[in-house]
Amino acid sequence: MARLDNPVTVVTGAGGSEGRQAALRPAAGGSRVGLTDLDASSLDETEALVRETGGEVIAVAGDIVSEQTIDELTTRLVDACSKVDGLVNNVGIVFSKPLLEHPVEDFDGVMHINTCPAS
Template sequence: MRLQNRVAIITGGANGIGKAACETFLNQGAKVVIADFDEASGKELEQHFQNQGKEVLFIAVDVASQESVENMVAQVLAHHEKIDILINNAGITRDAMLVKMTEQDFDRVLDVNLKGVFNCTQAVVPHMVSRGYGKIINTSSVSGVYGNVGQTNYAATKAAVVGMTKTWAKEFGRKGINVNAVAPGFTKTAMVEKMPEKVIQHMESIVSLQRLGETEDIANAYLFLASEESSYITGHVLHVDGGIMM
């Protein structure tokens, strides 16, 4: 068990990559907090894992709200008395070409994908500092490294996440906290699977490994960075993209 008795908060944990991460972490002995805005899916997943005898807790949260995040963290500490791991996985897209992107869609993506990472980390770090231990993993994207057509807002947030990751690694390394990021490529989520088959085939064709990533591929990267196997890694951006950009 690589995460035995570790307490992990996984934001956006009710669906997609976050859901896969919850299952992976639970199977490795972690006590998982599913932190998500989607209350129906979160409660359903909580019950599913509890039926398997797993130690899991769902807490509804809007990561874009500092008050909501602080309440979530307070509930985790009241229940578990510690937080070992924070996975800043929650994120949304509101894609459009620059000339058609609305201010509302630009702001909402920044609020969730960027401010949400800031809010969660700021709320959790003081507790980690007091214990001299912590693992923080932020979700970036290949779009944040290389850019992507129609994703001005999304790419901007994911690039900023890289900057925050490296900054926090420098700020908190001496406090016993590792801060890293994962940059997924094209991954088989519900959103991607709804795309036309022709589009999916094109996406596969430009990936060196000639396939889309599975949600488990990203979850396993989270697991590595959350485990003691990565104890001497910090400030790193781990690309899990099948070699899409080499």
């Protein structure tokens, strides 16, 4: 299988342990990465680790369901790299108790985060 030239990968939820690993792996393989997470300090740590591997990174702290966050990350990536080749969508929430014990607002929140970004 052919490899992409100068690949660009977006990783959401990049501040947590799984997202951090999802960012470091493509960066170590030569991919430039665009990162986002709600937690700015955790995102800063991931960004620093990517830079330590020699990877190129653009990081935007914010809520991935916010059009502002999506627009800022995409604009910066397209300006710097002219493309996006891959996405690791590492953001989602789950119920912590049986479904029927949650109010409708909990269900709506899960559906909004897990299935309808920027809507």
